[in-house]
Amino acid sequence: MEHKIEDLAIRGLVLLKECEKPFLKEWSHLKKDMKAWQNELISEFESMIVYGFNNLSRTTFESSNDFIHLLVLRWQKRHPDFVDDFEAIFLISAVENLFHKVLKRENAGFLEHQAVQVFFTKILDKVLHTQQLEYQDDKWLKMMLSLRAVPSNWLAVIRNEKAQCKVGKVVCADDLVVNDQLVTMCEGLQAEHASDLAIALSRLLSPGEDHPQIITIPCLTETLLICMKENAGTVTEEQKETLRKMYLKQMKLNHLESELEWKDATLLFQQRLIHSQSASEAVKMIPQGLVDYLPFSRCALFIYSPSEHSGVGVHAHNVNTGSVQHIKESIAEFPLLTKYLKHFSHSKPIFIEDAAEILPGKYVHDYSLKSLVVLPIYVPAENKLIGLALLDRGENTSFTVNNQTLTALIKFGQYGGELLNQYYEDAVQLFGVQRAVLTIREREVLKLIAEGASINEAADALHLSSYTVRDYISAIIQKLDAKNRTDAAVKALKMRLIQ
Secondary structure, eight states, X not given: OHHHHHHHHHHHHHHHHHTHHHHHHHHHHHHHHTTTXXXXXXHHHHHHHHHHHHHHHHOOOSSHHHXXXXXXXXXXXXXXXXXXXXXXXXHHHHHHHXXXXXXXXXXXXXXXXXXXXXXXXXXXXXXXXXXXXXXXXXXXHHHHHHHTSSOEEEEEEEEEETTEEEEEEEEEOTTSOOXXXXXXXXXXXXXXXXXXXXXXXXXXXXXXXXXXXXXXXEXXXXXXXXXXXXXXXXXXXXXXXXXXXXXXXXHHHHHHHHHHHHHHHXXXXXXXXXXXXXXXXXXXXXXXXXXXHTTOSEEEEEEEETTTTEEEEEEEESSOHHHHHTOEXXXXXXXXXXXXXXXXXXXXXXXXXXXXXXXXXXXXXXXXXXXXXXXXXXXXXXXXXXXXXXXXXXXXXXXOOOHHHHHHHHHHHHHHHHHHHHTHHHHHHHTTOOOOOOOHXXXXXXXXXXXXXXXXXXXXXXXXXXXXXXXXXXXXXXXXXXXXXXXXXXXXXXTTSOO
């Protein structure tokens, strides 16, 4: 299985190179769409993209990991202190979406799309490997104390960052009397050498001991510090090596566990969506899946109406669906959301610490909202926003969202978008979204008109009479509330009814 997946990833690499020119054209459009969003970061990503394409031209890579490692080293060298990992994760997903868009335009097969998906999943795994280090350290250090492998007063992880060493996490034994605020102050201390931090921590956490025994264990980019209890005896080199191996193994297992969790969640969500066979089933499956497989307890799904720039409630999970279905709001009523939809890519989840910042007070009160996630239901290959899901963890509950969850949310939003897109017209009619729905023939007529065809030319191309084409145009103008056929064509292009 390993070789098959790696073969797919290599195939994805080849496809990236083949799609270089059309991808760069799409990238230029994306930059314009995101012009108000972190220009410096987008510029840096562009330099990474150029760097990647240049290396693909000059070098043949034996494994996809070799190429990914090259990119990661380049990024770390240019941005050793970069901390906003989710923004990078989102841009990686946006870049992947552009490749899928190019592949779809070129009528690529399902396996080609999967090859690109596998390659970018490997990149995300590499980025997510650096996430939640503090949580992993805390888990490991507490485990070491509970195992009592060595009798310790406290344990700490020191991270080697550039020319500085930094205290990442400190955990104290239950019988050590120490102020929690003092421990918090210790976390984040920096010095040139780990030995300097060992002295500082011993003075702060072991003030009654003149010369506490501090064991130092180097582990790749980290150093473990263990403060032994008095009269604990000597720790042998063999014991130190055992502790080092335990730490490295636990870090690898923690990464594998978190990696599998978000992948398993997206797989289960996909499997669930496959069973949807109608618009009504699709709008139920999406919010249920978001709650069942991600750390949320409530979800409300809205279909987006581009003609009215509004959202219409269609279904909710663990919320009164009937009340949600009565909601229809213009996006203009939500200034922050309007800004987001205008300037940002439509596939990025938004975490809102306080829902009152983005929603009208009546909804905040009626649904007892506090923290909130707004998830776009988005079709990447068509650059089409078709819905929004609002998620939280229950009434008046504040929470935070880690990068694994945000990464999974991007995928959930896209899978949900691809499903709902199949039944979009049915959903529009079923749930009363007031959006002009053009028939297939009306779209064909309007596409020709938009391309500059006259009524007679459109009639000839479609093997229709000019009178029939005139009737179609009249119906189109009425549906789109347009002034004339030219205005109808402009509106349809903006609404993405035709391309």
